[in-house]
Amino acid sequence: MKITKLLNTSLCIFFLFLCNTANAALTQQQEEAKKKGIELYNQYKAISAIDFLKIAADGGDDDALYYLGEALRKNNRYMTQEAQKAYEDSAKKGNIYSMIRLGEANEDLCVTMKNCSPTEHSPEEWTNKAKELATEQASKGNAESMYLLWEITGNDDWLEKSAERGFALAQFRLATKYQEGGGAFLLPSRRSDAIEKWMKASAENGYPPGMMGFAAARIEKNDLSSFRFWNEKAATLSYVSGVFGYASYIGGIEPTYGFQSDPVKSYALLSNLLELDGGGNVINNVNDTLPEVEKNMSKEQIAEAKNLAKTWKSTHPPLSFYPDKLGY
Template identity: 30%
Template sequence: MKKVSLCSFFCFLCGTVFLAISVPVSALDSEGQEAKDEGMRLYNIHHSTAALAYLEQAAEGGDVEAMYYMGEAERRQRMGSMTRAALNWYLKAADHGDPYAMLRLFQGGACVAGDECPEGAEGWREKALAETLPKAETGDTDAMLALYHIYRLLDDSGEGVEWLEKAAEAGNPEAQTRLAKNIINGQGWYFFDSSRQNAALEWLQAAAKQNYVPAIVELSEIFVEQGDFDNAWEWGRLGSELGYVNLRNRVGWCYLNPEELEEMSVEGLCPVEQDKVKGWAILRAVVEEVGDRDAKGILEDNQGVLTSDQMREAERLSDELVGRQPELSDFIPRFGY
């Protein structure tokens, strides 16, 4: 396995995970909800093609979030390019008030190139603003968060930041995480770098206390950069338990072969006692559950590390781990950059 940086191997995908704003939808029956859940599971481990059939069932049942993700899955299959299929699903979601679908329609040039313009608004950004602002003014924190993106695409980042801060202060974990990342990247005025980092850490910890995985991932990486490996491990272990694939791999690798991992990333990253059986079981379960290539590569590089008795015990333990809730995910951003 080639040498990789800690950031490239473990860092969270750019952006944050966003929740759907509440809009009137048709309640799914149990079969439709199961289809949606499976579609989202597949989508969040980058199996967009396989997710389509399940998401479509939920979308046809009236679920607006599934409509939006049908658009996302279709678009991701074309490396982010707008397709007619994606356009049609975004239009359906937008018709039910989904602001992120409207922003995708703006970004994809639906009004200019596709002649699909909203009624009663200058464009899709403007329609998103008109429909989302009243919800935010009544205290809907998801709407506040959406306004951050809407204003950003309207080239009014100052107004957007104000709404982002309001959402964070109201306890929205996505907004808290986005705000923390913005502070790290230079937002706001801080006399000392340490003050800037402390401010970001406070927001991340507020989100992490709500078990918001993207915040937990950020915290773990910050503590790695600071050389605080005990805190990095504790947050990383929690992120692993909550289902983040890369952190699950890190935990498994630390148990299986800590020297190998530290040689390829950061010395001191694994402040735990080696447990080859446990490490192999964790990584094998990841492979069995989602077919992760990184986990598979680690196991291939460590063939022969376990005795035959240890291997049997690892496989038994692995079988117990497969499918254990919460399910594994890459926590793909709802509205990335």
């Protein structure tokens, strides 16, 4: 009993220390590297992101360390020693996402390959600490921490609480859960209403996948105006799915869903998508669609479109697939 208490006390002291390890301020170069690294990561260019994330990680930024761990793990398809160190350094600064990843180490491919790196603390210990910190933050009304508690525990009450508190990703996940048959509804219409309610909330809170989800819900009710609005909104936020859909809809001689024909903008947006050569399979779709738009354009229109592509890129966020931060 004394030994158990001693171990628990030692663990508590360790975690108290790690969560009090503050982030050091990044230099401008490190901040820019972090921004670029996350941009590339969100474009499914994990390999290209690594060098940038290492620069920011060297500055001790917990989020950069987490993304570095993610990029290394996804590139290698398992948690390498370098990825594990990045997660551990991030977790020691109180990053709950990294704690969750370390808590999942027993399910990593390295277990099957029998080449997992030695760890200072067990996955169970990291999971317990993630739960402890998330619970503490959730008790103060932190909606993101409520969502993380759902990720940790699988308790849908936390997902609902997070959604009700306005966390856009939780709202999207709740709507998706209902779409997939989760939840209990007396009537199918009640389920549809709940899906639309939470997709709308997610969209209005600025989450592009939620915008596209709400657009899809509105098109089912033949609300073309709302469909067009949210599709274009997702495109202006550079969500890849939204950009491709919007560009495709406005590119034809006879545009669909009531969009106004604009082949110049369509060409510009589609050509910008060609930079996404790291993954997501969007390139194949663009290569099929762009020639169909181009064949009906004059040389002057193509030149105008190329200029617009540059202007659009400089005045809008970087293209992003908006991947789930805890996604695989």
